[in-house]
Amino acid sequence: MQALPRAFYDRDTSLVAHELLGKLLVHRFNGSELIGKIVEVEAYLGPHDLAAHTSKGITPRTQVMFGPPGHVYVYLIYGMHHCMNVVTEADGTGAAVLLRALEPVSGLTVNASGPGRLCKAMGIDKSHYGHDLCSSSLFITEDPAAMPIDIAERPRVGVDYAGEWADKPLRFYIRGNSYISKK
Template sequence: MKLPRAFYARDTRTVARELLGKVLVHQDGGVRRAARIVETEAYHGPEDRASHARAGPTPRAAIMFGPPGFAYVYLIYGTSHCMNVVTGPEGFPSAVLLRAAEPVERCLHSTRGPGNLCRALGIRREHDNGRDLAGDDLFVEDAPPPPERILAAPRVNVHYAGEWAERPWRFALAGSPWVSKPAPIPPKRRGR
């Protein structure tokens, strides 16, 4: 069953955590490709210095200001596509980057890292940016909550964002071999 739009119409950080364990599906030219989401990052609001929305509704980031439940797919370093899901209320720019997933069905490539994940599922900016996740070509299927512990850590490669780079808005399933590097470190237990 596909996740309903109401799932995405919530706080970005909540959606980022709750996407873990769900299954991203892309109907790629009639071929179903799927992977279980194991790592996400939240980008929350216009003040978030790590977010593409920090400069306002530019042509690239305008979709983040739109309604929830749509794909925001962009090109990074001119070579890799990255997929986000737009979250929160319309007008408040927020999205969740899908960083890594566990291969489930007909993946073309490694699914570790956001560019690899898009490559593995055949997701591309020119075809999938702005796609409604309530449609039939690109969507997220519901799944039970994951049995793994969820780790929170600072986001990756956003050092330019100052204090925003330290926000623990990267979420990953503990122990998953599919989480991208550097893997989040579990917190130390007291008394050890």
């Protein structure tokens, strides 16, 4: 399995979000390998997107989102759940795709539906902040058994504070997949 190239991430965030669906998230650590198929994501388009963490500008928390594409932005919500985002577009853009749910492929024995559960199931935490997805330990790759998918578009979850941005259809998932986090 080979990591997707950096050029995959250095494109429009919504396009990357669509194309992440059906790809495999792989985490190799402590002699094990966990693999899940990405079945649900949300796009965060940069500082103009009031639901994006980057809407407040560059901070120690969001710095990696303004860096090069293909890196991991991990943050903690409710003081206990990690969430993993994939940084997209050119340096300085401040855009990313939140991974919301995985379908188990190999090594996953717990629920990975929902961004917090996904990180817990995959062993992803704040130590992965800034991780390069072009590495061989935590990466995204093509699924050799990929089948055509039908993509649903809905508003993102939990961003009611974002005004008009709360209703934008920037949550994408594989229609009919039983592992998505919210119907």
